[in-house]
Amino acid sequence: MAKGKFGGLGGGMNMQAMIKQAQKMQQDMLKAQEEIAVMETEATAGGGAVKAVVQGTNVLKALEIKPEVVDPDDVEMLQDLVLAAINEAFRLASEKSEQSMKKVTGGMGGGMPGLF
Template identity: 50%
Template sequence: MAKGGFPGMGGNMNSLMKQAQKFQQQMEEMQKDLGDKRFEASVGGGAVTAIANGKRQLVDVKIKPEVIDPDDVEMLQDLIMSACNEALKKAEDETSSEMGKLTGGFNMPGMF
């Protein structure tokens, strides 16, 4: 067996470990950066706005008072749900895009 490696590995184990550590650091930095980002979506001509972060958590919902109609609660519920889903979709898309850049397109299940 070659010094510092395993048969069939084609390289130095120390080099592989350094690459893994670098990848882990890049992953942690990316997760922090994404967690700090905000993704906003408005529906109903701006009647409802939802804001999510890169951790795919809803952080704010804004509703214009004029869209609050006690006789049409279902419409407001639909607007809220649509705005939240759109904001979360934007966060998911950005996360996937950033992950693809980091992994070179290699899909790693369970990472996000």
Template identity: 50%
Template sequence: MFPGGTPDLQAVLQQAQQMQEQMMAAQEELAHAEVKGTSGGGLVTATVNGTGELQSLEIKPEAVDPDDVETLADLVVAAVRDANANAQQLAQAKLGPMTQALGGLGGGLGGGGGIPGLPGA
């Protein structure tokens, strides 16, 4: 299973603790990040944090047509989806390498190595 015999449990635990600290720091950074998404050529801009929570919504006056509220609603939904997709890309960039590394610690138990709250757990 491990080349050269059994692993040093203390070293494995220390590595896991370091990775957990890095993961927590990255999650904190994501919670404070601002990620924007737009639709309608910039008529609607949604801002979410790195975890996808909607923070603000900007609608340019020319996007507002009282006779066509459905289009405005579609633009809002599209902008929020775009912002969330951008937030997911940011999260993958920040957390992806760490969750893959944790998968190696867990002996192939999935992305999170069986650690609650991580993908694959």
């Protein structure tokens, strides 16, 4: 009887090892996702005049505006600072999330959609 690529004892052992490795990766990915969900990232704009804090789940958790930056004659500047702080906080959170997932996936692009 001819033994194929996965035939015989050695092939079965390799398949079991691959399954165990995939299961461990799945557990590690779930753990990383849980850590990302509670991770907080903050960013400021205007030299700290506006601070935004976001969670890894892309939720704005806090927004602080120093009173001295509130000028009724220049609402546009305040709006720009708020947007800049929030967008930077989200960008940093996304970057941190990607780094966390790369540790688990070995840089395979944040996971394998549909596999887990």
